[in-house]
Amino acid sequence: MEIQPKTPSVKGPAEMFTGDVYFDVIAAPQPEPSRMRVNSVHFAPCARTAWHSHAVGQTLHVTEGVGLVQARGGEILVMKAGDTVYTPAGEWHWHGAAPDHFMTHLAMWEAPAEGPESAWGDLVTDEEYGNK
Template identity: 75%
Template sequence: MFTGDVWFDVIAKGEEPSRMRVNTVRFAPGSRTAWHSHAVGQTLYVTEGLGLIQSRGGEIIKIRPGDVIYTPPGEWHWHGAAPDHFMTHIAMWEGPGEGQGPESDWGDLVTDDEYRVR
């Protein structure tokens, strides 16, 4: 699911009827998620450092403390730290209802070529 060193702490994992999930995620420089999507979308709130995010087919975007990024349901994307900075964000998403499939789908690791900021 990750390239490099990534740590996460679960803040909330709602029990039915709540499906809210909240994690603090810390990325070492150059670390990032694999390509993935969320069934019900995801919101990231950057708290520290400098990071990068990209939706499939889109530009790589720099993210900084205070930035709020929303990825809609089913949108393939990745996010992580910039090459020379740590980055921390709070990830918030909902799980789908019972029997409605996985919370997230995980794809290939982001290659070094894909990760390079152009």
């Protein structure tokens, strides 16, 4: 057993996020065989991820606030504190805070045995987000 001290919060890079987003790493690469990853991600109103997908899927659990999530080609869905959202492997999607709320979620995913964990695409435009 090992206690891992908290690391400093990290600002989400501009090529992966729009707006003010910070994350705290909860579970980073662990010794094999674990491939679990968990971040607590904090979004200011209107802040969001770029389009992205995960090789082994992703689970989001909203801990505070109100957020939005969308799979490519799908509707924008509202997620609230207590909601859990599962995105299957390879599905392109984005998620972030609603226009008038902060939102925090736990982002949980596994790294594949080989290859990249995630693929990142274009930033979500204001039109895609719904700010016209």
